[in-house]
Amino acid sequence: MTPSVSFEFFPPNTPEGALKLRATRAALDAAHPEFFSVTYGAGGATRDKTLATVREIAAEGRTVAPHLSCIGATRDSLRELLSLYRTLGIRRLVALRGDLPSGMVDHGDFRYASELVEFVRAETGDWFHVEVAAYPEMHPQARSPAEDLRAFVAKVRAGADSAITQYFYNADAFFRFRDEALAAGITVPIVPGIMPITNYTQLARFSEACGAELPRWVRVRLAGFGEDRDAIRRFGVEVVGDLCRRLLAGGAPALHFYTLNQAQPSLELWEAARG
Numbered sequence: 001m002t003p004s005v006s007f008e009f010f011p012p013n014t015p016e017g018a019l020k021l022r023a024t025r026a027a028l029d030a031a032h033p034e035f036f037s038v039t040y041g042a043g044g045a046t047r048d049k050t051l052a053t054v055r056e057i058a059a060e061g062r063t064v065a066p067h068l069s070c071i072g073a074t075r076d077s078l079r080e081l082l083s084l085y086r087t088l089g090i091r092r093l094v095a096l097r098g099d100l101p102s103g104m105v106d107h108g109d110f111r112y113a114s115e116l117v118e119f120v121r122a123e124t125g126d127w128f129h130v131e132v133a134a135y136p137e138m139h140p141q142a143r144s145p146a147e148d149l150r151a152f153v154a155k156v157r158a159g160a161d162s163a164i165t166q167y168f169y170n171a172d173a174f175f176r177f178r179d180e181a182l183a184a185g186i187t188v189p190i191v192p193g194i195m196p197i198t199n200y201t202q203l204a205r206f207s208e209a210c211g212a213e214l215p216r217w218v219r220v221r222l223a224g225f226g227e228d229r230d231a232i233r234r235f236g237v238e239v240v241g242d243l244c245r246r247l248l249a250g251g252a253p254a255l256h257f258y259t260l261n262q263a264q265p266s267l268e269l270w271e272a273a274r275g
Contacts, residue, residue, distance in 0.1 A: 004034040004254040005270055006065075006191075009261055011038060011049035018053075020261065025057065027263035031270050033063075034254065037094050037131075040067035051084075058088050065131065066090065068120070069098030070110035075119065082123055094131040094164065095120060095155075112151070117158040132156070134163040134190055136177040137170070140211030149177075153184050162188050164256045167195035167212050169239070171246045189253045194244060196257065196265035197236025200225070233265070241272030248273055 007028050012018045025036065036057055040050050050066060057064040066085060068078065085093070097113040110116045113132055120130055132155040135148055142148035156163070168174060178190050195212075197203055200222040207214045218239060225231040244255055255273060257266035 006034045006256045008037045011053040024263045035063040035065045037065040040069050065092035067094045071098035074109045092129045114154040114158040121159040129161045132160040134165045136173040163190045165193045167193045191254045191256050192247050193256045244273030
């Protein structure tokens with residue numbers, strides 16, 4: 001089966017950002033993506049911007065998968081949002097627990113993504129294709145890999161159709177997680193999430209925050225490039241392109257790119273993955 005591709009955006013904060021994202025979407029259309037996903041800020045911080053971006057992508061006739069977060073959400077607010085998405089003809093969602101923002105103490109009506117998936121299914125039946133998150137290198141707040149796997153299994157058994165992983169740079173971590181999930185009876189597609197390497201400082205900050213391992217040899221090479229953005233980009237295409245090829249050769253059903261609202265890095269990697 002030919003692997004598919006999808007791309008994630010964050011909702012832009014400015015009119016200029018919205019224009020840039022429209023150009024990004026147009027460029028990424030060349031890859032014939034299965035869908036575009038749109039993130040949702042912690043505690044619903046970007047709710048209005050997310051809705052505006054989702055509406056625009058849907059109006060363009062493209063398949064869009066809005067993120068849903070547990071944090072700060074109530075059953076009534078989510079019921080309203082699900083109704084709106086159905087009215088817009090949206091058939092795909094990414095259901096996440098989300099991270100509690102600093103100083104926020106109210107989780108809302110849901111504590112875990114499995115509860116959110118259960119609610120979506122109870123309210124809408126099979127209307128939505130529901131994606132959930134997976135963590136090949138373990139969620140940073142999990143106490144053990146076994147506990148993390150149990151949480152993933154719970155999300156799938158609650159009704160998830162497929163999963164997208166946190167980004168990683170170690171293919172073996174993905175294959176081990178996939179095999180352990182299969183041994184636990186989980187057969188839904190698990191799609192690797194891919195983060196292009198374009199900015200070392202930014203990538204190091206992201207990786208520290210989300211628990212994704214940036215291998216030491218990659219850190220050393222990136223640090224050695226200094227501010228040479230072209231060298232960093234070329235190295236990133238080489239390293240991540242090789243990762244993508246290995247993942248597809250090992251049976252990954254698709255790739256999901258965290259674009260950071262840029263088209264070219266993800267397009268280069270998608271081309272490299274199939275080369």
